[in-house]
Amino acid sequence: MKKDGKAQIQRQLGLLAKKQLEAAEKFQAVLKDANATPSDIEGLAREQGRLASRQAQLIATLRVVNLEAPDQFGAYDVASAQRPLREQVLDVLEVIGVPTSPRFVSQFAAIRYGSSLPIARFASLRRDEERGYTKDPTSRPAWVVPAINALGLVAMPRIVASSAWKPEFRLIGSRTLRINHLRCILAVLTAGDELRKIDEHRFEQLVTFAFQYSQSIIGTPAPGDTPDVERIREAAQAELTRIEPADIEDRLAAAEKLERLPGAMQFWGRPSVISEAVGRVGGHLA
Amino acid sequence: MKPVGDMQARLARLRGVLHAEEPGARGIERVARNPACTRLRALTMVSITPATAVKNVYGETVFEGQSPFALAAGNRFEEDLFASGAAKLLELYVSAGRLEAQECKVVVVPDHDRPLQAGPGRKQSIQRNMALRRNLTRQFLTLKLNGDPRAPNIIIKPRLSVSLLGVEHDIEPDALVSADSERFYRPVEVKSYPDRAGKTDLTDIRSACRQAAVGVVALRSAVDNLGLLNHDEIVTAMADLVLKIPGYSAGSLRPMTLSGEVDSLERALNEAPRNLEELEALLADITRNATLSDSKILDSIPNNYLPECREYCALALHCKQEAVSSGNPVLLGKRASEELAAAGSLGRTLDLLRSREQPARTEAEEILQAELQEVFHDYQEVLNGR
Numbered sequence: 211m212k213k214d215g216k217a218q219i220q221r222q223l224g225l226l227a228k229k230q231l232e233a234a235e236k237f238q239a240v241l242k243d244a245n246a247t248p249s250d251i252e253g254l255a256r257e258q259g260r261l262a263s264r265q266a267q268l269i270a271t272l273r274v275v276n277l278e279a280p281d282q283f284g285a286y287d288v289a290s291a292q293r294p295l296r297e298q299v300l301d302v303l304e305v306i307g308v309p310t311s312p313r314f315v316s317q318f319a320a321i322r323y324g325s326s327l328p329i330a331r332f333a334s335l336r337r338d339e340e341r342g343y344t345k346d347p348t349s350r351p352a353w354v355v356p357a358i359n360a361l362g363l364v365a366m367p368r369i370v371a372s373s374a375w376k377p378e379f380r381l382i383g384s385r386t387l388r389i390n391h392l393r394c395i396l397a398v399l400t401a402g403d404e405l406r407k408i409d410e411h412r413f414e415q416l417v418t419f420a421f422q423y424s425q426s427i428i429g430t431p432a433p434g435d436t437p438d439v440e441r442i443r444e445a446a447q448a449e450l451t452r453i454e455p456a457d458i459e460d461r462l463a464a465a466e467k468l469e470r471l472p473g474a475m476q477f478w479g480r481p482s483v484i485s486e487a488v489g490r491v492g493g494h495l496a
Numbered sequence: 497m498k499p500v501g502d503m504q505a506r507l508a509r510l511r512g513v514l515h516a517e518e519p520g521a522r523g524i525e526r527v528a529r530n531p532a533c534t535r536l537r538a539l540t541m542v543s544i545t546p547a548t549a550v551k552n553v554y555g556e557t558v559f560e561g562q563s564p565f566a567l568a569a570g571n572r573f574e575e576d577l578f579a580s581g582a583a584k585l586l587e588l589y590v591s592a593g594r595l596e597a598q599e600c601k602v603v604v605v606p607d608h609d610r611p612l613q614a615g616p617g618r619k620q621s622i623q624r625n626m627a628l629r630r631n632l633t634r635q636f637l638t639l640k641l642n643g644d645p646r647a648p649n650i651i652i653k654p655r656l657s658v659s660l661l662g663v664e665h666d667i668e669p670d671a672l673v674s675a676d677s678e679r680f681y682r683p684v685e686v687k688s689y690p691d692r693a694g695k696t697d698l699t700d701i702r703s704a705c706r707q708a709a710v711g712v713v714a715l716r717s718a719v720d721n722l723g724l725l726n727h728d729e730i731v732t733a734m735a736d737l738v739l740k741i742p743g744y745s746a747g748s749l750r751p752m753t754l755s756g757e758v759d760s761l762e763r764a765l766n767e768a769p770r771n772l773e774e775l776e777a778l779l780a781d782i783t784r785n786a787t788l789s790d791s792k793i794l795d796s797i798p799n800n801y802l803p804e805c806r807e808y809c810a811l812a813l814h815c816k817q818e819a820v821s822s823g824n825p826v827l828l829g830k831r832a833s834e835e836l837a838a839a840g841s842l843g844r845t846l847d848l849l850r851s852r853e854q855p856a857r858t859e860a861e862e863i864l865q866a867e868l869q870e871v872f873h874d875y876q877e878v879l880n881g882r
Contacts, residue, residue: 314580336611359608361635361646368607384601384646387581394580425746426583428590428597453598460646482610484627 219272230261295331299354300372306397308390309357309371321415322401340478355477357382360464365479373477377465385457392446395423399443503662507542512787516543521667524658525706528764529808533800538775541661541768546810553791558810573688576745578652592749595649595675604652605629629655637718640680656714661768669711683711683735691739691748699807708735709757733758801826838864
C-alpha cells in the first residue's frame with residue numbers, strides 16, 4: 211500500500227477520534243441525569259466500546275501499511291538501508307539450521323532481531339526465487355528453496371530451506387518433521403544463550419517462545435510452570451538421540467537419489483505427477 | 497451398475513438448473529441420519545445441499561451453519577494441534593500410550609501443495625492440488641498395507657473419496673493414525689467442543705462420530721480400490737475423537753466404536769442406486785420433466801420432519817412449517833408422534849378428545865380416543881384438586 215493509504219487511515223482515525231469525543235460527552239451527560247435508565251448507560255458504554263475496537267483495528271492496519279511500504283520491504287532498493295526479504299530469510303534459516311515453516315521463520319525473526327518478515331510475502335518470494343534460479347542459477351550464492359520429500363523427491367512448498375545446505379538437510383523423511391521441530395527449539399535456546407548477557411528482554415522473549423513450542427516434548431515444564439531452559443534442552447536432546455539416527459540414514463539414501471536428478475530438480479524437486487498407478491499392495495512403491 | 501457417464505446424466509437431469517456441489521463428510525453422513533426422509537436423501541443423492549435448496553429452490557433465508565466464533569475457535573484449535581509437524585497431536589498420542597516415542601512419523605499432506613496460480617488458472621491449480629493430495633494419500637496407504645516401515649504414524653488432512661451413485665466425492669478426515677504394530681489406519685476427528693467427561697454434549701459427540709464414520713467408509717473404499725477384499729477386517733469401525741479440554745489449548749483423546757454409524761452409512765450408500773430409481777419413478781409420476789430445482793416438486797417428495805433435524809439440515813425450518821400447517825404430531829416430540837399416530841394430526845387428535853361431530857373412524861382411533869379421554873379426565877380431576 212502506498213503513502214496515500216497511510217494518509218487515508220490517519221484521516222479515518224481523526225474522524226473516529228471526534229466520534230469518540232462526542233460519545234464520551236454523551237456518556238458524561240447521561241451519568242449526570244438522574245432520570246437515566248441503566249439501559250441508557252449500557253447503550254452508551256457499548257457504543258464507546260465499539261468505537262474503541264474500531265480504533266484498535268485502524269491502528270493495526272496502519273502498522274501493517276507502514277511495515278509493508280516499499281521503503282521497508284519488498285522492492286529491492288540498493289539506496290535503501292533495508293535488506294531484501296530473501297537475504298533476511300536466508301540469514302534466519304542459517305541460524306535455525308533446518309527446514310521450517312514461514313510462520314516459524316517470521317516469529318523467530320521478530321523476537322531475535324526485531325525484524326518483520328510478513329508470512330504473506332513468502333508465496334511471492336518462492337515464485338521469485340524459482341524464476342531467478344531458472345534465469346541464472348549462478349546469479350546468487352544461495353536461494354530460498356522448498357524442502358523436498360524424501361519419498362517421492364517432490365517439493366514441499368510450505369516448508370522453506372536454503373539451497374546452500376547439503377541435500378540430506380533439505381530432505382524431509384518420515385521422522386524429519388519431528389526432528390526439525392526439536393532442532394528449531396534448540397536453535398531458539400542457542401540464540402537465547404547468545405543474548406543472555408546482551409539483551410535481557412529479548413532473551414526472556416526467546417525463552418518464552420521456546421517454552422511455548424516445547425509443550426509437546428515429554429519431560430519439559432508444563433504450562434504454568436517456570437520455563438526451565440536446561441530441562442527443555444535436555445528433553446529435546448534426549449528425544450533427538452532416540453529418533454534421529456534412523457532418519458538420517460533414510461535421508462542420506464534419498465540424498466543419493468536427489469543428486470542424480472538434473473540440476474534444477476535437486477533444489478525445486480521433481481514435478482508432481484498424478485498417477486493412477488501409484489503402487490500395488492504386495493508390491494513395491496513405484 | 498450403469499456407466500458413470502449415464503449416471504451423471506441422470507443426476508444432472510434431476511438437479512435441473514442447480515449445479516452439483518461437493519457434499520463433504522457432513523453431507524454424506526446426512527444420508528444415514530434420517531433414512532425415512534426421502535426429500536433429504538433425494539437432495540444428497542443428486543449432490544444438492546439442503547442449504548442450496550432453501551436458498552435457490554424455496555428462496556428462503558438459510559439459518560444453518562456454525563457461528564463464525566465457533567468456526568474460528570475450531571480452526572485455531574486445529575491449527576495449534578497440527579502446527580510444527582503435528583507436535584501437540586503426537587504428544588497426545590504418546591502420552592496416552594497409543595504411540596511410542598519413536599513412532600513419530602508424521603506427514604502433513606497439504607505441505608505438498610503446489611503454489612496456486614493467479615487469475616483464470618486458479619481453479620484448475622486448486623483441482624490439481626486436490627488430485628495431488630489424493631495421490632499422495634494413496635501412496636501412504638499403500639506403504640502401510642505393504643508393511644513398509646516408512647509408512648507414517650500420523651497423516652494430517654489426507655484426501656480420500658466416497659462413492660455415491662458412482663460419483664466420487666472427496667472426503668478430508670482431520671487425520672489418520674496408526675501405530676507401527678497396527679494393521680491399518682483409523683480416522684481422527686478434531687473438534688473444539690469442550691470435553692466435560694460425562695457431561696459433554698451428546699449432540700456434539702454424535703455429530704463427530706458420524707463424520708468419523710464417513711472416514712471409516714472412505715478408508716474401506718480405498719482398501720477396496722487397492723485390490724483387497726477384506727476391508728472390514730483391515731479397517732475396523734473405530735475412530736479417535738480429539739476434543740478440547742476447557743480452559744486449555746490442549747486436547748483430550750477418546751477412542752470411539754462406530755459400528756452402528758458405519759453400518760447405517762454403508763446401508764444407505766448401498767441402497768442409493770435403488771433409491772435413485774424410486775426417485776425417478778416418483779418424479780415421473782408427478783410430471784414428465786420434474787426436477788428438484790422446482791419448489792413444488794421438492795415439496796411433493798415425502799419428508800420425515802423430526803425435532804433433531806435442525807442439528808444438521810438447513811431444510812428443518814421449512815419442513816417444520818409444513819408440519820405446523822398439517823398439524824403433524826411430531827411437533828410435540830417423537831413420543832407424541834408415535835402415540836398419536838392413529839389420529840395422524842393434532843387437529844384430529846383434538847376432535848377425538850372432544851368427541852365432536854366426527855366419531856372415531858377406525859378401531860385404532862377408537863382406542864386412542866378412549867385413552868385420550870381417560871387421561872383428560874384424570875387431568876381435570878387433578879386440576880380440581882380431587
